[in-house]
Amino acid sequence: MTNSPxxxxxxxxxxxxQRALRAQFPIxxxxxxxxxLDSAATAQKPRPVLDAVQTYLTTSNANAGRGTYPWANRTTxxxxxxxxxxxxxxxxxxxERSAVHFxxxxxxxxxxxxxxxxxxxxxxxxxIVVPVADHRANIDPWTETQRLLxxxxxxxxxxxxxxxxxxGDYDHxxxxxxxxxxxxxxxxxxxxxxxxxxxxVHRIRGAVGPDAVICLDAAxxxxxxxxxxxxxxxxxxxxxxxxxxxxxxxxxxxARQARGPAFVPGGWSGTPxxxxxxxxxxxxxxxxxxxxxxxxRWTVALAARLTDGLRDLDAYEVVGCRTSLAADSPVQRRxxxxxxxxxxxxxxxxxxxxxxxxxxxxxxxxxxxSAGERSESxxxxxxxxxxxxxxxxxxxxxxxxx
Ligand code: PMP
Numbered sequence: 001m002t003n004s005p006x007x008x009x010x011x012x013x014x015x016x017x018q019r020a021l022r023a024q025f026p027i028x029x030x031x032x033x034x035x036x037l038d039s040a041a042t043a044q045k046p047r048p049v050l051d052a053v054q055t056y057l058t059t060s061n062a063n064a065g066r067g068t069y070p071w072a073n074r075t076t077x078x079x080x081x082x083x084x085x086x087x088x089x090x091x092x093x094x095x096e097r098s099a100v101h102f103x104x105x106x107x108x109x110x111x112x113x114x115x116x117x118x119x120x121x122x123x124x125x126x127x128i129v130v131p132v133a134d135h136r137a138n139i140d141p142w143t144e145t146q147r148l149l150x151x152x153x154x155x156x157x158x159x160x161x162x163x164x165x166x167x168g169d170y171d172h173x174x175x176x177x178x179x180x181x182x183x184x185x186x187x188x189x190x191x192x193x194x195x196x197x198x199x200x201v202h203r204i205r206g207a208v209g210p211d212a213v214i215c216l217d218a219a220x221x222x223x224x225x226x227x228x229x230x231x232x233x234x235x236x237x238x239x240x241x242x243x244x245x246x247x248x249x250x251x252x253x254x255a256r257q258a259r260g261p262a263f264v265p266g267g268w269s270g271t272p273x274x275x276x277x278x279x280x281x282x283x284x285x286x287x288x289x290x291x292x293x294x295x296x297r298w299t300v301a302l303a304a305r306l307t308d309g310l311r312d313l314d315a316y317e318v319v320g321c322r323t324s325l326a327a328d329s330p331v332q333r334r335x336x337x338x339x340x341x342x343x344x345x346x347x348x349x350x351x352x353x354x355x356x357x358x359x360x361x362x363x364x365x366x367x368x369x370s371a372g373e374r375s376e377s378x379x380x381x382x383x384x385x386x387x388x389x390x391x392x393x394x395x396x397x398x399x400x401x402x
Contacts, residue, residue, distance in 0.1 A: 025045070025133075034360065044383070045246075050210065085281055086284070106138075115144075191335045194338035218237050234310035236253060237253065241276065299382040302387075303335065306395065
């Protein structure tokens with residue numbers, strides 16, 4: 001499957017680059033009749049990631065941090081090198097001070113911060129801001145900590161993050177009004193997994209002041225666009241390795257270690273997911289070589305095409321960012337996720353219809369928090385292997401449904 005001549009002009013020069021990268025995804029090239037449009041749930045893996053896993057398991061598989069023979073030493077070194085790689089990948093300005101803890105994904109990363117760090121940081125009467133229309137992984141851990149502390153007589157107030165109704169963006173002005181000296185912890189999301197927008201988190205620091213700790217859910221940004229902790233001034237970043245082309249059961253949480261007590265995940269954690277960590281290193285290397293800036297440009301261009309195409313079809317409502325590519329419009333902040341509904345066809349049914357045409361999409365509530373969308377929707381989420389041809393074909397199938 002190739003890109004059509006209608007490649008958006010701003011990404012025309014990426015055509016060859018994209019074809020070469022797409023060719024590296026064995027599951028994609030083995031199924032030219034299918035279009036995988038669910039990378040926000042988990043991403044497909046390029047050949048070098050699969051090869052790195054195979055090589056590791058057939059040359060030096062051992063436990064890490066134990067044993068003194070070469071395979072064990074090599075495994076220990078791979079784990080430590082991957083920690084450094086995560087720091088570099090996130091553009092860490094002070095890698096000697098930060099911590100990187102490996103997890104199974106974003107959920108476990110956020111929950112580790114909530115369980116092992118937050119209770120040591122909060123005092124009676126403090127406030128935490130919780131993004132109640134974001135993914136439940138970025139809501140439940142914080143309210144669980146609130147309940148846990150309450151049982152110990154420490155009462156923390158949960159402040160619901162304010163949103164702009166039409167776009168699903170945070171309302172930074174309202175947040176600045178809500179935030180006071182007791183607002184000590186703010187949980188935010190980099191790219192919204194339903195609304196598809198970059199949530200402008202670089203503006204959060206200005207809204208909440210210099211002392212509040214900001215914890216970033218980067219599940220939909222790491223691996224899809226350049227993420228710079230230097231530029232964002234956040235304290236924690238949790239992400240899913242498996243959404244960034246590494247194996248299932250991988251992820252990490254990065255901690256700046258500048259505000260509040262040190263982040264020291266508690267307890268004996270046992271044998272690490274060495275194979276997963278090897279795959280994460282290979283995935284981050286691959287992404288760096290491919291260029292996350294170009295991956296972002298490519299997926300943003302496809303998502304903009306889909307958004308604009310849907311807007312021309314009366315039967316569909318786009319959820320979140322809606323307008324076209326006018327300067328500074330929300331669509332330009334739309335990353336590679338587009339969510340929509342049909343006026344008459346239930347989203348679940350639409351999912352079945354789309355699969356009968358070879359499209360794999362997500363159709364449900366997308367694990368959104370209680371302040372999120374009331375009804376189900378269809379989500380298309382893109383990665384670098386997706387093509388303009390896939391988007392055009394999807395639009396023509398959607399158009400034919402009236
Ligand atoms: N946060 C966001 C924004 C997500 O999109 C997801 C995955 N859909 C998660 C958290 C949870 O990630 P994981 O399943 O890897 O724990």
